[in-house]
Each structure stands twice: as C-alpha cells, then as structure tokens.
Amino acid sequence: MKDITSQYMNADGQPTPVNTRAGFVAIVGKPNVGKSTLLNSLLGVKIAPTSPRPQTTRKGVRGISNQGDTQLIFVDTPGLHRPKDALGKYMNGEVQNALADVDAVVWVVDLRHPPTDEDSMVARSIRDLPRPLTVVGNKLDVSKYPEEALRLYTALLEGRTHETQSVMLSAQNDVNKVAQLRTALAANLPENPFFFPVGAASDQSREQWAAEILREEAMKKLRDELPYAVATRVTSWTERQDGLQRIEAEIVVDRAGHKGMVIGAGGKQLGAIGAATRKQLEVFLNTKVFLGVQVIVIPGWREDQEALRELGYE
Template sequence: MEKAEASVSEDETKTTEKPTRAGFVALIGATNAGKSTLLNQLVGSKVAIVTHKVQTTRSVIRGIAMHDDAQIIFLDTPGIFAPKKRLEKAMVTSAWSSAADADVLAVLIDARAGLEGGALAILDRLQESGAPAQKRVLILNKIDLVKRETLLALAAEANARLSFAQTFMVSALTGDGIGDLLNYFAGEMPQSPYLYPEDQVSDIPMRSLAAEVTREKLMLRLHQEVPYAATVETESWEEKKDGSVRISQVIYVARESQRKIVLGKDGETIKAISIAARRELHHMLGRKVHLFLFVKVRGRWADDPERYREMGLEFPR
C-alpha cells in the first residue's frame, strides 16, 4: 500500500512540473541595422559592443534571455555586406552559418534605410535558400525615426519579396516593442532543458568581453581605417586581494603609422581610450578595475589563422 501511494505522488509531481523551452534566434541584417543594440535590449544587459561605425561586430555574440518558461539564446551576427578582404569574408560566412542553424531567423531592417544598403540582397539570398517561411520573422528597427505610413509600406514591400511568419516594429534604442518580440520568441522555442544557467546572460568569457569593450572605445575614438585595422586581446587577468582586478591588454595594429595614431600626441589618445574602457568595465564588473593598454604592430594580423580562432571565426582559405 505504501508503494502505491509513493507511485501516485511521483506521477503527480511529473504532471505538475512545467516543461521548459530553449532554443536559438539568429539576428541577421545589413551593417548598422542595429542588431547589437537590439541584442542588449532583449537580454537586458550589455553583451555586445555598439558603435555608429559599420562592421563593429566581427564574430557571433551569444546573448541569453529568460522569458516565461523559455531560455532564448540570441545570436548577434556580423553585419552582412559584400565582402572583399579575408576578414570580411570570414565575418559574412559566420553570419550565414549561424542563420542556417537557428530555430528562428530574425531579419532586422533599418526602417530609415529601407531595402537599400544591403537589406534587399539579404532578402534575395534567403529566397534562394529555400528556408521555411515559418522560421523567419521580419523586424523593422528605428521606428521612432520613421513615419507610420512609411513603416507600413516598407513592411508590405519586404513581405512581398519574402514571406515571413510575423512582422514586428521596434526601436532597439528606446525598447519600444521589445516585450512583444520576447513573447513571440519564447513561444517558438522547442521544448528542452535549459542550455545555460538561468542567471547567465552570455557565453562570452569575461576576458574576451573586456577586450571587446576596449575595441568599442577605440572605434568610437578613432576614424578612417585605423579601427578596422586593429584588434584587441586580453593578455592577463589578475584578481587582487582587495577585490579589484588588474587587466592587461594589447591593441594590435598593422603598421607603425597606425600605432602612432592610437597612442596620440603625448599618449593622449590611448589614455582617453583607457579611461573610457576602465569606466565601463568598472560598471560591468561592479568593482575597481586597473586597466593597462599596450599598442603593438603585428603586420598582416588579418592573415593569421590564430587571430581568427581568437575571434571565433573560420579562417577562409
């Protein structure tokens, strides 16, 4: 009799347990469509760097959001454009590979630019791929900057070229429409155990995220070709007894002339970059940060397979 009671109790426990969901959403779009800003809004924390410059994101960034009973892993992909250099080819290949493997493919379009600036080419390629329409959603971003009638016309034009399961209109900057997106994505995730701890917002190691923060400040500070010719690596991360952290990073550039630009007159530029990066890292980590930056020349680093592995990219042959 006791065994029967125990059996009923176990069955009741199984039926009352709420099934969990987990899956992947790939965010793809042309450069400067606002993917990284949207990712940070969806996750509720900064996990991807954001600048006004194109091609800021170089590799796939994973941001993790918990919503209702679902764990949604967002893949922020590099902006899709017509690549010319080896690094650019690796970035675009990475974006398309992530899109192919995701449970939901979210196509982000800058509502101000419309289908110009690369969005049309993305829609055409997706049409050729034969991917199921129920897997795709259209997101029109920056709706706070565009009139409603323009948005409706753009949505109709995009859907005429490529069918989507749903169309959303959001402002990644203000957060308008983010709740509707999360509700939809959560409902589309397949039943699965959670793939990451529930309090984790990214799978990026802190050493790598710290390097990205410094690269963001470098891109915001410098202009022309220098930001695109530079990469940042965290060489050491030392936990101090007082709870602070000592971080040593190297900014690699391709030429000596670029090194001088990054340093600036009397070291003013590198100092400004260091101060901005240290402030943000202090805010992210919630503790004091001692940041030391060095600038070195590494000729043709963009042709070095090891650098691609550091960035999580496949080296194109």
C-alpha cells in the first residue's frame, strides 16, 4: 500500500521535513455500523458514500488528514461479511488488504446491539494484529446500554496482547470526541515524511468520487435488493470556460428487468437520483454541474471478473 502513494511532497512541491509523523489507519467493522460516517467526520469533508443500507462501501477509500506535523491516512473498508458472490469476495479482500499494511486499526461497532457472528468474524481478523487497536463504540446517542454493549464487544478480543483502547461516541454528532480520537491516533504515528501532498483529501480521482456519490443516491432511493445490483461510473468530465462542470455517468444493473426499475415511470426515479447527485456535487465543487446519467445492463456483472475490473473492482 505505502509504496503506491509515497509522494513526500507538500503543496509547493517541496519535500516535507524529516521530523514529521505519518501513517495509515484502517477503519474496519461489519456492514452498516457507521465506518464511512466516522471517516467523513474525522476528515471534516465527505469523501465516502453513506446510506442507511449495509454494504454501501465497496472499495477501500483513503482519506487524508493533515494536522500540523502529522499526516493520518485513513483507509475506509467495506463491511466484513459472508460473501454471496464475486463482488462480496472482492469487498472482503479489500478489508484483508487494508489490514496487511497499516500502522493502526480502528474497529467500529454499533452500541445499539450486542455482537453478532459478523462482529465475531471481524474480531478474529484483528485480535492478533501486532499494531495498536482502538474500539470505537458508535451510535452512542441512540444506545440504551452502551457500556454493557462495549464490554461485550471488547470481550471478543480476549487474549489480545497488543495495545488496545476504546471510546464511545456518535460519529455523526460528537465533534469534540471525534477530534480527540483523531489526536490520539496521530500521537501514535511513526516518524515518516508525508505520503501525500498537504491539502490532498483523498487518493480518489474526481471521477471515482462523483461515481460514488451517484451510487450513494441510487442506494438511498432504490428498494429491496436492487441497490446491491447497481454499480456506477463516470464516463466523461469536462469543464466549460464559464466554470460549468459537465459530467456524463452510467448506472450499471445486472438484469434487463432492473433497468426500468431504476428509470421509473416517465423517468421519474432516474430524475430524482440524478437531481440529488447533482445537488451534492454542486455543494462540494462550489459550482454549477450538468449531470447526464444513463442506465445500462451488464448481465451478471457481480459474478463476472472482467466486468468487475471494468467497473473498478480490481
């Protein structure tokens, strides 16, 4: 992981001082516990899609936080789960890849509920890792018995011998606690030059970022299992002289019958997805956006290795 991103330059293109700290922190957990929400809160900017549905995150997304002489690179990961198809196997592989080469791990758990089999699976994957681990009990604001829940989660790590700490918070609302968590993680970073230029927020391209925003809005509005059969990609992005960003994108489904469901009667569903996506893009880009969205069918893409590569899952 690290050799891919090592740039060691600041915003002026100059090497960063040698007395800096920098490192990678993996954010792991089962689906739908708030990992992406925590990442966005730690960064103070949205780089990862969020929705109420499990498995919104499919790729390991790196978010970069620069605090003085420290640089934290957070690696958001898909929810660890029992895969049902090649896409699910890819997502679990993203988690294992992230854990293989980081300096610290954050395990996010949902304090509203006791541990499940999926939580136990996450615990087994991180229990013996020889690096600092922080258990983040999330959704504190809506939990009835947070201390008891956290105790049950930490019990899954019994036998762990490496540094472990825990904190309870609401990733969406606890600004101060999130800032304290970020400071605590930064304090344990190794001495390194910066891996990314100062000012960079993510290693995503703008096309990848916009495609994920589109998929987020599709997942929010589509019902039942259809959201998990949807992928998105940006096919072109041009900027006019007046500043208008013209973006063309595709929503990919794996069955012909799903295409009409995404488009909706009279194009109403697709229009709503596109309008919500454009609104988000305009807020973050601070400029007008023209967004064109088409729906295409790639039969069985979730089980097709070539299609997965074409859609960026490689």
